Amino acid sequence: MALTTTASNTYDPTASAQALTDKYTANTQARITEQTKAATATAAGLTSMKMALTTFTSSLLALTGSKTIAAQGATFSNTTVGSATASATAASGTYTLFVEKVATSNQISLGGIGGSAVPASGDGNLKIKLANNSDFTVDLSKANTDADPTLSAKEIAAAINAEPKNNSRVTASVITIGGIAQLVLSSNVSGEEGALSFDTSAMADGDLKTSLAATPKQLVNAEDAIVWVGGKPADPSDTSNRVKQSSNTFSNIDGVKMTFTKAQANGDAPITLTVALDSSATATNAQSFVAAYNKLKSVLDGLTDPGDPASGKAAGTFATDSGVRVLRDQLVRTLRETATGALATFGITAQRNGTLAVDTTKLEAAVKANPTGLDKAIGNNSGGAPSGIAGKLDKFVEMWTSTNGQLAQRETSVAKLQKTLDERQAKFETDYTTMYNRYKAQFTKLQDLQARMSQTTSMFDALFGNDKSK
Structure with a gap:
């Protein structure tokens, strides 16, 4: 090297x-x-x-x-009423159906809520009940979030939404109409089981209790879906082929799932569901x-x-x-x-x-x-x-x-x-x-070492440099 x-x-x-x-x-x-x-x-x-x-x-x-x-595939003769899917195990065939109602979730409103005095501790327990026998309590004495000594509809709505035991069953909001705040409660439980009501028995008497105890306005009724298999019979007392449930998704036919989004009008012809190879x-x-x-x-x-x-x-x-x-x-x-x-x-x-x-x-x-x-x-x-x-x-x-x-x-x-x-x-x-x-x-x-040798050489050159010319 x-x-x-x-x-x-x-x-x-x-x-x-x-x-x-x-x-x-x-x-x-x-x-x-x-x-x-x-x-x-x-x-x-x-x-x-x-x-x-x-x-x-x-x-x-x-x-x-x-x-x-x-x-397998599943299709409705009238696709505006809903959609359907079929598993591979679903038997091929046709089915006649009439959709009388689709399930809806209850929505109610109350006006004149804002401006009531903040209830004392233990006097503001509002119970919100659902028709499926479930409920939860909101302590409105803790709902005040500003320095104002009164409760607003917005503060009440926020307290309902923040209540841990609510478990997202009810959503509260505020809509202002004509300058008046409306407390709106929307049930997240579909059908009749999701119908909402207030229980103010644990609240102290006052404007707030009176407002909440008033009969709420029904914005959307709580209704179950009703579907007739084979069509709706002429005899109104015959309910043998009626299917009523809180959900709009039906699985009464083996291997088939049907989701309805629109009800039919009285007098409409029944729809046909066809299950066949896709x-x-x-x-x-x-x-x-x-x-x-x-x-x-x-x-x-x-x-x-x-x-x-x-x-x-x-x-x-x-x-x-x-x-x-x-x-x-x-x-x-x-x-x-x-x-x-x-x-x-x-x-x-x-x-x-x-x-x-x-x-x-x-x-x-x-x-x-x-x-x-x-x-x-x-x-x-x-x-x-x-x-x-x-x-x-x-x-x-x-x-x-x-x-x-x-x-x-x-x-x-x-x-x-x-x-x-x-x-x-x-x-x-x-x-x-x-x-x-x-x-x-x-x-x-x-x-x-090389540097020192170079210096030594230079020194000798300096000492004997003149002799080299002789």
Whole structure:
């Protein structure tokens, strides 16, 4: 190694020390860097594989655990009255309904509330009651928030809203009409059970009690929803097919949820609810399953790619990992076998590159002809009896994704390796600094020696310089 000199032809201690330290530590640093790079690539590969496996298993669970690929739809003949949805287990069919009422939440108002004296402690307990036999008490003696000795409607509303035992069952507000503040209470409990009333029996006599005890104005009545199944009968005493409840969402038909937003007028024709196969949703579910599989296969293909040295293409992180290759091969084998049989019947076929594709036209026709066939082919990966494709796939995928599976073990291993490499790098940097400082000290001494020798030479030149001309 050539020593670094300055413009004055003396040694440069800093540059020389760094150059010599780099020379002796280069191989060690290269090994740590290469190992760190490999560990980082492994960690990234495991993360990518974990995300793909998780997405795939989640897709399987979504399609086989709580629903099926074959989706049912529910529609009203008059969409202005509401909307409906159907689960895959809902039976196809038509139903006649008449919506007499939609549920409403009670809203009341009281005027002339403001300006009453603040009640003494213990004399301002206002009880607010709901028709479902629940209630809560507001202490109005603590409602005053300003220096004014009177209570305003705004302060009363704030006290009602702030009462912890209210639990958001009632919302109070203030509306000013003609210069007069109106205390407005809105029930957050739908239907007749949410009807509001005041109990002022625990309050001391006075203007405030009198105002609150007055009959409130009904802004919105508390009413239950009423729906007639099969249409409203001519005999008003016949309530055998009437459904009355506080909520506007009905689930009286198995697998169907109906939400009504508008009542029909007397004399209107009943509406029709149709439950049938939802071709679009079924195709979407199938595409979701295929997309999740194709994504997983793409990730595994990239991780196990052998690369191409001739073209400079690098190999995948797990190109030589037999475990990951086995996972990929099992995945492809299972789907290829079924995609040439049961799945192919429903338009899901394997391509030459091992991916899956969906023929939506064939899928729709096949599901219409055999609504449960696709679900039987896909099977189930939840519960105690896995079946079909989902059961087979889940069995070996779980070997990787379980708590103590291959992914968890490998992630633990690479994390330990990365920690070890970090420690080695830290030690290397400490050793590097020690070596550098030692070399710098030595070169500094050499520089000092060179300077003294230069001075000695100059002194001799000065003493004997004239003799050189003789």
